[in-house]
Amino acid sequence: MTKLNLILLGVAALVGVIFLGFSTGRMQAWQSRFLDVSTPAIHAGSALSGKISKLNKGLKTLDELEAENAALVAEINELRAANQLRGELEAENRRLRSALDYRERAEFKLLPAEIVSRDTDSWWSSVKINRGFSAGVDSAQPVLSGGGLVGRTTTVAKDLSIVLLLTDENCRVAARVEGTNEQGILSGRRAKGNAAPEFVLNFLARDAKLEPGMKVFTAGVSGGVFPAGIPLGTIKEFRARELDGQAIVEPAADFSKLEDVFVVLGSQ
Amino acid sequence: MIRALVLFAAVYVALIAQDFLPALPFFANARLLLVPIIFCYGALWLPFPAMLGLALWSGLLSDLANLHVIGDQVEIGLGWSILFYVFTGTLLQTLREAFAGGRWEIHALASGVLTLLLLAGQYIMICLRRESFYFDGTVFWHIAGPAIAALFLAPFFYFFFRLFPGGFRQQARRGRRLTP
Numbered sequence: 001m002t003k004l005n006l007i008l009l010g011v012a013a014l015v016g017v018i019f020l021g022f023s024t025g026r027m028q029a030w031q032s033r034f035l036d037v038s039t040p041a042i043h044a045g046s047a048l049s050g051k052i053s054k055l056n057k058g059l060k061t062l063d064e065l066e067a068e069n070a071a072l073v074a075e076i077n078e079l080r081a082a083n084q085l086r087g088e089l090e091a092e093n094r095r096l097r098s099a100l101d102y103r104e105r106a107e108f109k110l111l112p113a114e115i116v117s118r119d120t121d122s123w124w125s126s127v128k129i130n131r132g133f134s135a136g137v138d139s140a141q142p143v144l145s146g147g148g149l150v151g152r153t154t155t156v157a158k159d160l161s162i163v164l165l166l167t168d169e170n171c172r173v174a175a176r177v178e179g180t181n182e183q184g185i186l187s188g189r190r191a192k193g194n195a196a197p198e199f200v201l202n203f204l205a206r207d208a209k210l211e212p213g214m215k216v217f218t219a220g221v222s223g224g225v226f227p228a229g230i231p232l233g234t235i236k237e238f239r240a241r242e243l244d245g246q247a248i249v250e251p252a253a254d255f256s257k258l259e260d261v262f263v264v265l266g267s268q
Numbered sequence: 269m270i271r272a273l274v275l276f277a278a279v280y281v282a283l284i285a286q287d288f289l290p291a292l293p294f295f296a297n298a299r300l301l302l303v304p305i306i307f308c309y310g311a312l313w314l315p316f317p318a319m320l321g322l323a324l325w326s327g328l329l330s331d332l333a334n335l336h337v338i339g340d341q342v343e344i345g346l347g348w349s350i351l352f353y354v355f356t357g358t359l360l361q362t363l364r365e366a367f368a369g370g371r372w373e374i375h376a377l378a379s380g381v382l383t384l385l386l387l388a389g390q391y392i393m394i395c396l397r398r399e400s401f402y403f404d405g406t407v408f409w410h411i412a413g414p415a416i417a418a419l420f421l422a423p424f425f426y427f428f429f430r431l432f433p434g435g436f437r438q439q440a441r442r443g444r445r446l447t448p
Contacts, residue, residue: 005316012320012354016327019347027335027346034332041284049288117287122298122387122410123394124336128287139337154337162336169398170338190394190402 028139028155035128035157042128042160046116108227110144110262111135116160125165125188125197126151131263132159140225142264148231148252149173149218150261161263166232167197167255174219175201175232177247182208183219186232186249197255199233204245210238216249227264271432272318275310278429279326282306283333295413296406303330304386305379305418305425307353311360312367312375313434319361323353343397344390352389356382372426380419387411 001009022030035042060068113129131137133156143150143163151165164171167188175186184204188197201216214235220228233249282302291297303326310322327350335342360378367374388411395401 001316008317008320009354009358012324013351015324016347016350016354019328019331019350020345022346024337024340024342027342028337030346031332031335031337034329038284038333042287045284045288119287119299121334121390122414123390124334126336155335164336164338170336170343190398190407 031155032157035132035155035160035162039157039160042116043130046130049117109265111137111265113137113143113161113261113263115258115261123190124170125168126154127163127165127258129153129161129163129261129263130159132157132161134158136265137161137263138266141266142226142230144230144262144264145253145258145260147254148233149226150253150255150258152225153263163261165255166199166251166253173226173232174221174224175216175249176219177201177204177208177210177235178215178217180208180210180214182210184245184247186216197251198236199249199251201235201247201249202244204238204247206240206243206245208238208245210235210245210247212236212238216247269433271429271434272310272314274429274432275306275314275322276325278306279303279322280329283329292413292417295416296409298410298413298417300417300421301383301386301414302421302425304382305422307357308360308379308382308422309375309425309429311353311357312364312378313429316358316361319357320354323357324350327351327353344393348393349386352386356385372423375426376419376422379422379425380415383418384411384415387414 111131113131113135115127116130117128119126129143137153137156139153139156141153143152149166151163151168151171153161154164155162165188166173166186169188169190172185172187174183176183182204184201186199186201188199204210212235216232216235218226218228218230218232220226231252233251235247236250237248239246286300286302289300289302291299307322307326310326311319314322327347330349331344331346334344335346336344360382363374363378391407391411
């Protein structure tokens with residue numbers, strides 16, 4: 001190797017080391033700029049991928065469309081009825097809270113977003129959504145789907161954000177089990193294989209009386225990212241360990257079919 | 269020269285495209301990595317200074333695309349892939365003469381090994397960061413699966429890049445003739 005090549009090698013290695021010395025905020029700012037530049041390419045890729053997947057699914061027959069329409073109408077009616085009941089319950093809850101002089105619970109604004117791409121790497125679970133700071137999205141905001149909590153935003157660009165999914169080992173949420181005083185920390189698992197994703201709920205009481213089918217919600221710790229009462233999943237299995245109890249939780253949201261999500265923008 | 273520019277553009281296109289490629293169900297849903305295959309071709313074909321440029325470009329873009337910020341910290345920081353590509357590229361340069369003779373299998377093998385080393389390195393770093401080591405069949409396939417896929421995909425990239433006019437290989441041959 002010539003002397004010039006050795007110098008160039010040293011300079012290239014030095015560049016790598018300089019980047020490694022960046023603070024987290026600076027790295028995130030660089031990533032945000034990279035996402036800004038790549039947004040048109042990612043959106044084009046998403047549109048192309050959507051078209052290919054639609055072609056793969058094939059065209060539906062008239063009978064299939066009629067059946068699908070009937071099912072959707074039935075679902076709309078069911079949701080309307082449930083929503084009406086929810087409205088009544090909300091009004092009653094507000095009345096009772098004010099009678100008890102409780103603090104008014106914060107209302108949140110939901111911003112609809114579409115998933116434009118899924119993570120490439122095997123070690124983290126994340127997706128990119130088509131909303132960024134131009135729509136009011138900020139980092140560390142909860143993201144929901146129709147089923148329940150999906151994850152939280154990390155890096156936010158102008159029209160694109162990265163969402164760390166709940167199926168990631170690093171996305172931890174304070175959770176409580178419905179109908180009990182049990183609270184724990186819920187997270188995903190390190191490497192996701194062929195099986196449907198599952199959560200683990202750790203730091204429960206060793207002698208907790210948990211049964212399969214019990215619902216798990218966010219606990220809403222003060223100063224935390226996630227508001228209280230968002231569905232997380234249902235208990236599948238509970239086992240007592242040496243020091244604490246651990247439950248396996250089946251997710252409320254269907255992570256294999258995530259397409260449309262909602263970003264919780266904060267109090268109105 | 270055109271081929272060199274195509275290589276630099278291909279790294280960016282591959283980074284965007286690999287997000288839309290389906291997971292590999294027979295390898296425990298591991299994901300396909302295209303950037304190591306493209307970098308390998310460049311490391312075996314480009315002269316040393318241009319290879320370093322490609323290593324900086326590939327490493328920086330890979331890290332920017334895959335940076336995961338959790339709370340106030342990142343598990344694998346910006347710059348790690350630059351160092352990885354710089355050092356593996358330097359090692360691959362020793363095979364440049366053999367590769368210039370049309371040995372496509374060197375590229376295929378190197379792509380597999382590079383992908384394996386990249387993923388194994390990432391996983392070891394994650395385990396060190398999380399202070400727990402966990403290894404099972406899924407983790408094995410998430411490391412070995414993309415490496416095997418790279419081994420089989422590499423020849424397609426090799427013949428694709430050869431469609432573009434080069435320029436550096438001829439220089440390498442001239443250099444070899446001049447060497448006593």
